[in-house]
Amino acid sequence: MQRLPIGPLYYEYSRHNEPRLRIQPGETIVVESEDAFSGQIRTNADRRDKSIQPKGNPQTGPIWIEGAEPGDSLAVTIREIKPLIGQCSTRTSDPRQLAEWLGTECPHGTHVCAINDGQIHWSDKLTIPYRPMLGCIGTAPDWGVPTTIPAGVHGGNMDIIEVCPGNTIYLPVFVPGGYLYLGDAHAAMGHGELSASGLEMPAESTITVELRKGKKISGPRIESPTELMTVATGCPMERATAEAFAKLILWLEADYGWDRWRAYDLLTHVASISVGYYAIGTVATKIEKRYLVGNA
Structure with a gap:
């Protein structure tokens, strides 16, 4: 089974990057990804430093799928998502739309949690079930280069909890090879991703990528059992x-x-x-x- 390790961190879904892995349709691969904070938060003392890395949600890729052409679609089945370092992290920093009611004096709130035995250890008294998902997965458009902040017809930063093991994500193909990227794995996340951070983690995702020839779709689809x-x-x-x-x-x-x-x-x-x-x-x-x- 081929493995794509963490390498250059990409913050755009670009057709201009050299493919880092070439696969055949139907192949199962393992893809490593960095967390949404670009690896800046590993302890509760760490801070997200945007002066060093202002961008978020780094992606691993691109992955070239042999035979993929514009007008086709990819069917990406997520088999497994495992934490790479046995922990996840989140933070509070900017209440954004909630500031009207909560105020703006929000602490940074870095919070690192261990992951083991199927649980996220929020504190000595509280655990959260480990329910991993990918915040970002997408293909490269043929016009423009979207960043890893919004989502769109290419997929991208959807932050939908059903992008998870056991489900298949369908994505349009816009350019030859498809140029598949993924990253922004979460150990768990609630609906809405209220603080703009899930329980972010570096991860290894096992996926199977199939090609649907001539199956043109207008945007991302998800199928669960x-x-x-x-x-x-x-x-x-x-x-x-x-x-x-x-x-x-x-x-x-x-x-x-x-x-x-x-x-x-x-x-x-x-x-x-x-x-x-x-x-x-x-x-x-x-x-x-x-x-x-x-x-x-």
Whole structure:
């Protein structure tokens, strides 16, 4: 099995970088990634120093998938996400939209937690279940070079908790080879990523990358054993929610034989949502697969 170690840290989803790994469709690989703080926080005494590294969410890649061409899509199944150094970290620093109610005198709040036995040790008295996910995964667009801060039709910084082991992430291919990047692993994260930091960790992710020839998609999709999800980003979040729902309806129409208006009606009653980083308005809309049996 090929392994891609941490190397140059990329803060953009760029087609201009030399591929660091070339794989065949269907290949399973291990990808190491640095944490969202670029490795600056390892102890509670450490501080995120933006004068040294102002950018966040470094990515490992790009990965070239043989045969991938514009108009195809990638199906990336996450097999496992393991902590590289047995710990994760988070911090408080800027309450942002909450300042209206909480004030602005927010301490830095560096907080490092050990990970073992399937638990994140928040304190001597409190543990959080280890539920890893990738905050960032995406392909390189053919126009422009998005950073690792927003999400978009290429994927990117979605911060959706369902980007996790056991699920498959579908991403559009815009350029030959696909140019897949990933990083920003979290040991756990709540909906909304309130402080703009999950429980960030350097990680090794085992993934299988398959190629869907001629399967053009309009943005990221996620499939779990029990659910289908579409993702959209934008502010106000109401618009992103509407876009994600529309994309889910069109997916049901194209691949599952649903009349779009019948699907619209059904989703009104059975759909749910998952919220990524609230400040950039990322939303995944979801339907359980058990509802797909009756497409009338």
